[in-house]
Each structure stands twice: as C-alpha cells, then as structure tokens.
Amino acid sequence: MSRFTPTTAPSNRSGLIRRTYETTLGTRERQAQRYLGPYLASLDDQAAREHGHRSAGVKRAVDAAL
Secondary structure (H helix, E strand, O other): OOOOOOOOOOOOHHHHHHHHHHHHHHHHHHHHHHHHHHHHHHOOHHHHHHOOOOHHHHHHHHHHHO
16 A cells, blocks of 8 residues: 555545556556667667666566567
8 A cells, every 4th residue: 555545535536546546657657668668779788787777677678668
C-alpha cells in the first residue's frame, strides 16, 4: 500500500482516484521505455559503461521497450 493511499476509504471515490493514478503511472512507465529503448540501443559499450549501465542491462532494456 502506498503512503499516499488513505488507510480508510470514506467512499468509493478514493478507489477511482487510486485506479486512475495507477493507470496513469503505468502509461508513463511504458512511454518512458519506448523513448529510452532506442536511445540506450544507440549507445556503444563504452558510453553505456560511462553512464553506469552494463551491456547486458542495456540489451534487456531495449528488448523490454520493443
């Protein structure tokens, strides 16, 4: 349970707000993966290491984005 979610729901409306928030969050995560995947794929191994990524990690991120 999130720290932003109230412990007691005074009405069904809080459930709607929570579902809307979670849906929006999921949409933004997928959007970020679509934008970052091609960028990470364009990095060579040295540049990826300089940014703190391993080659295998970059390949997994690209595969997840596609």
